[in-house]
Amino acid sequence: xxxxxxxxxxxxxxxxGVLELPHGTVETPVFMPVGTQASVKSLSNNELxxxxxxxxxxxxxxxxxxxxxxxxxxxRGIHGFMGWNRPVLTDSGGFQVFSLSKLNKVTxxxxxxxxxxxxxxxxxxxxxxxxIQRSIGADIMMCFDECTEYPAAxxxxxxxxxxxxxxxxxxxxxxLEGDTEKQALFGIVQxxxxxxxxxxxxxxxxxxxxxxxxxGGVSVGESKEEMQAATGWATAFLPADKPRYLMGVGxxxxxxxxxxKGVDMFDCVMPxxxxxxxxxxxxxxxxxxxxxxxxxxxxxxxxxxxxxxxRNHSRAYLHHLFRVGELLSQRLNTLHNLYFMIQLAIxxxxxxxxxxxxxxxxxxxxxxxxx
Numbered sequence: 001x002x003x004x005x006x007x008x009x010x011x012x013x014x015x016x017g018v019l020e021l022p023h024g025t026v027e028t029p030v031f032m033p034v035g036t037q038a039s040v041k042s043l044s045n046n047e048l049x050x051x052x053x054x055x056x057x058x059x060x061x062x063x064x065x066x067x068x069x070x071x072x073x074x075x076r077g078i079h080g081f082m083g084w085n086r087p088v089l090t091d092s093g094g095f096q097v098f099s100l101s102k103l104n105k106v107t108x109x110x111x112x113x114x115x116x117x118x119x120x121x122x123x124x125x126x127x128x129x130x131x132i133q134r135s136i137g138a139d140i141m142m143c144f145d146e147c148t149e150y151p152a153a154x155x156x157x158x159x160x161x162x163x164x165x166x167x168x169x170x171x172x173x174x175x176l177e178g179d180t181e182k183q184a185l186f187g188i189v190q191x192x193x194x195x196x197x198x199x200x201x202x203x204x205x206x207x208x209x210x211x212x213x214x215x216g217g218v219s220v221g222e223s224k225e226e227m228q229a230a231t232g233w234a235t236a237f238l239p240a241d242k243p244r245y246l247m248g249v250g251x252x253x254x255x256x257x258x259x260x261k262g263v264d265m266f267d268c269v270m271p272x273x274x275x276x277x278x279x280x281x282x283x284x285x286x287x288x289x290x291x292x293x294x295x296x297x298x299x300x301x302x303x304x305x306x307x308x309x310x311r312n313h314s315r316a317y318l319h320h321l322f323r324v325g326e327l328l329s330q331r332l333n334t335l336h337n338l339y340f341m342i343q344l345a346i347x348x349x350x351x352x353x354x355x356x357x358x359x360x361x362x363x364x365x366x367x368x369x370x371x
Contacts (some may be wrong), residue, residue, distance in 0.1 A: 001184035001211050003138070003243045009357045013195040013235060016352040019243055021087040022182055023079065026054045028243065028264040029352075031255065031345040033338050034272065037062045038082040040338070041272050042331045045084050051307070051335065052342045055086060057138070057267050059101070060132050061093035065117050069135045077137020082149060089267075090131045090138035092171075092188070094145045095216070106146065107164070112197070112267035122136035126170035130185075134178060142214060143171040145188040150221035160217075164190045164203040171207050184211040186245060189234045192217055193226045202237035212243040215263070219248045228257050235262040252281060252344055252368060256361045259348055271341050275333035279321045281340040284370045289333070294319040307339035308332070 007016040019026040033040045055126045058078050075081035078088055104113035110125030126144040133141035144162040148157050168187045175185045187205035191197030204233055215234045218227045235244055250268020278290040282302040297350045300310035300336050309332040321329035351360035
C-alpha cells in the first residue's frame with residue numbers, strides 16, 4: 001500500500017490524497033459502501049462501479065460465520081468469490097463480537113462468543129482475526145480491538161485502550177509473518193470520549209508503525225459534539241503521512257466535519273439502511289418517501305442528482321413502490337443514497353484540489369439544513 005497527500009486545505013486539516021492498493025487506486029476523501037456479507041444490499045457489482053464506488057467493505061465476523069473460511073480459501077478470497085475486482089477493506093469483527101453475539105467473554109487471549117446464527121461457540125483472538133482476514137484477501141485489514149459501549153466510565157475506557165494496544169501488537173506480529181505487500185494492516189484508535197485516552201491510544205499505535213490508522217468507538221450513542229471532538233483528538237495525534245479512516249460514520253454533515261479534521265476514509269450502513277426505510281438524502285436535507293405528500297409529486301427525489309432513480313423516476317413512483325412493498329423500492333432508494341454519499345466525497349475532494357473546501361462545506365450545509 002502506498003499513500004500520498006496531494007492537496008492540503010490552507011484553512012483546516014482537510015486534505016486530498018491517493019491510496020494505491022493491490023486491486024486499484026483510491027482517491028481520497030472516499031466513502032466506502034458496506035458489503036457486510038460479500039454484498040452491498042440489493043446492488044450488483046456493475047451498479048456499484050457505475051455509482052463510482054472505488055472500494056467496498058466486507059465484514060470479518062459475518063464472513064467467518066457464512067460462507068466460512070473454507071469457502072473463501074477455495075475461491076482465493078473475497079474478490080474471486082463475489083467477482084469484485086476493485087479494492088476491499090475488512091473490519092476485524094471486533095465490533096460485531098461485542099454488539100451482536102450473546103454471552104461473549106473477554107480475556108487477554110481474545111473473546112469467546114456465541115454465534116447469532118445458530119448459537120454455536122466460537123473464539124476470536126488477535127491472531128485468528130488476522131488469519132481470517134488473510135483468507136478473505138482484503139487489500140486493507142483491521143487489527144482486532146475492543147469497542148467500548150457508550151457511555152463508558154474513564155476506567156472502563158482506559159482498560160479497553162490498554163487491551164486494544166496489546167492486541168494490536170499481536171495483530172502486527174501475526175501480519176508480519178505473512179506477505180505484507182498483499183494486505184495492509186490498520187491499527188484502531190480507541191478511548192471513548194476522553195482526550196487523554198485518545199492520545200494514549202494513538203501514540204501506542206504509532207509506535208507499532210502501521211501502514212494506516214482507523215478511529216473506532218464513535219457513532220455508538222454519543223452526541224455529535226462528542227464524536228467530532230473524539231475524531232479531532234485522534235487525528236491530531238496520528239501521523240500526517242498515513243491514511244486515516246473513521247469507522248461507521250456516514251451522515252453527510254458528519255463526513256464533512258471529519259474531512260475538515262483530516263480524515264480520509266469513511267464507511268457506514270446508514271445510507272443503505274435508511275434507503276430500506278424510505279429515508280433519502282437530498283441537497284436540502286432528508287426526506288421520507290413514504291409520506292403522503294409525495295403521492296402525486298412528479299419531481300425526482302433530488303433534481304440535482306444523477307443517480308438512476310432520479311434520472312428515470314419521480315418521487316410519486318418511489319412513494320408507490322415503497323407503500324406496496326416492491327423490491328425495486330429498496331434497490332432504487334439504495335442506488336440514490338449511495339450515489340449521494342459517494343458523490344459528496346468526490347465533490348469534497350474536488351473542492352480540496354481547487355482550494356475551496358471551506359466555502360464548499362459552508363454552502364452545502366446551508367442548503368442541507370434548510371427546513
